[in-house]
Amino acid sequence: NAGVTQTPKFRILKIGQSMTLQCAQDMNHNYMYWYRQDPGMGLKLIYYSVGAGITDKGEVPNGYNVSRSTTEDFPLRLELAAPSQTSVYFCASSPSGSYNEQFFGPGTRLTVL
């Protein structure tokens, strides 16, 4: 069981470039989440998904897009990267909602210059 995996671990982007952060889980969890964590701050929810084909916005969705074509994968797309998107991005999954812990991936550290 690999749990939640994320790639890449680190990335530097130039302003205006695009990229996709990959996230996969092998625990057959229905719920998946994308968070960003800025220095000295807690986690902010970007997007979440409650199952394949179903996604919705979290607190800070602007500048990001997601898709969920399979239970396992939940990629996060950054279009037109901006310095404000410099952050650490965590993907998480859980079996269901309110009564289950979320399992986190190792994170992707993204710098936009």
Place this chain on the structure above:
Amino acid sequence: EDKVVQSPLSLVVHEGDTVTLNCSYEVTNFRSLLWYKQEKKAPTFLFMLTSSGIEKKSGRLSSILDKKELSSILNITATQTGDSAIYLCAGLSTGGFKTIFGAGTRLFVKA
């Protein structure tokens, strides 16, 4: 607006001390509160609290929820240097997809 507030923001103690970390929440349709420990990378799960007044324990760590006061505490007794980390609490609403994290308490335990 939903929010979770943690205090203190940072704390420095000596090994063997006991610490209490605080978390207050305002989360619409609140269902559960989670505590996580974050060292260098991803947060790792500590406790989930759903019922008021019932203490959860794991070794030297314990936590309790007070639904009347909309708050929770995390206690760590006989602290060790390995307890140095950021402790995050999060409030979950119905369905679990609306997760509001606090800014965390950064704990440093001196040898």
